[in-house]
Amino acid sequence: QKEVEQNSGPLSVPEGAIASLNCTYSDRGSQSFFWYRQYSGKSPELIMSIYSNGDKEDGRFTAQLNKASQYVSLLIRDSQPSDSATYLCAGGPAGGTSYGKLTFGQGTILTVHP
Amino acid sequence: ETGVTQTPRHLVMGMTNKKSLKCEQHLGHNAMYWYKQSAKKPLELMFVYNFKEQTENNSVPSRFSPECPNSSHLFLHLHTLQPEDSALYLCASSHHGSTSRTDTQYFGPGTRLTVL
Numbered sequence: 414q415k416e417v418e419q420n421s422g423p424l425s426v427p428e429g430a431i432a433s434l435n436c437t438y439s440d441r442g443s444q445s446f447f448w449y450r451q452y453s454g455k456s457p458e459l460i461m462s463i464y465s466n467g468d469k470e471d472g473r474f475t476a477q478l479n480k481a482s483q484y485v486s487l488l489i490r491d492s493q494p495s496d497s498a499t500y501l502c503a504g505g506p507a508g509g510t511s512y513g514k515l516t517f518g519q520g521t522i523l524t525v526h527p
Numbered sequence: 528e529t530g531v532t533q534t535p536r537h538l539v540m541g542m543t544n545k546k547s548l549k550c551e552q553h554l555g556h557n558a559m560y561w562y563k564q565s566a567k568k569p570l571e572l573m574f575v576y577n578f579k580e581q582t583e584n585n586s587v588p589s590r591f592s593p594e595c596p597n598s599s600h601l602f603l604h605l606h607t608l609q610p611e612d613s614a615l616y617l618c619a620s621s622h623h624g625s626t627s628r629t630d631t632q633y634f635g636p637g638t639r640l641t642v643l
Contacts, residue, residue, distance in 0.1 A: 445629040456634040505629030513558050517570035
């Protein structure tokens with residue numbers, strides 16, 4: 414069974430701090446990884462995609478991928494109260510017949526307090 | 528409209544009813560998906576359509592019947608549902624442009640389904 418594991422939290426950080434969200438996955442065939450943010454009552458929205466080992470930065474967000482350790486993380490710098498949401502980690506295979514079959518973690522609830 | 532739209536946004540139905548959920552994507556994508564999101568559980572992939580062909584049925588009960596008439600539209604036909612089928616049903620789409628990775632999926636707002 415392919416699994417993506419996240420600490421469900423809640424993770425509470427003060428405004429302006431760095432929030433660190435972690436995710437591990439069991440399927441070594443996974444090649445594509447995504448972080449989504451989901452506000453309560455809303456649908457998931459993409460924060461970041463990452464396909465290669467290393468870091469990928471986009472504004473206040475940095476995703477890190479370590480395929481050897483089967484580990485993905487998301488750092489949020491200068492956290493704002495508006496970042497308070499559930500963060501979903503997802504992993505997907507390479508293409509071919511398995512195209513699009515994402516496996517999601519249960520999500521980490523992040524609360525940024527003023 | 529832009530992005531991925533879903534109708535209705537809310538649906539209440541009895542166990543003997545038949546209803547359909549509709550999804551439309553305006554992004555020029557060629558792959559579409561149905562997901563189920565229940566409380567306290569991870570997002571669960573139900574169906575994948577790639578270039579209008581169903582490529583995944585994730586052991587979904589036959590009371591859920593998908594239909595993809597073209598690359599822009601996706602339906603989920605519902606009949607004789609159970610109360611445990613109450614959940615948020617999300618549609619997503621992506622552009623299948625690579626054979627070496629899974630591309631980003633963009634989600635619609637979802638349909639909140641309640642089965643009485």
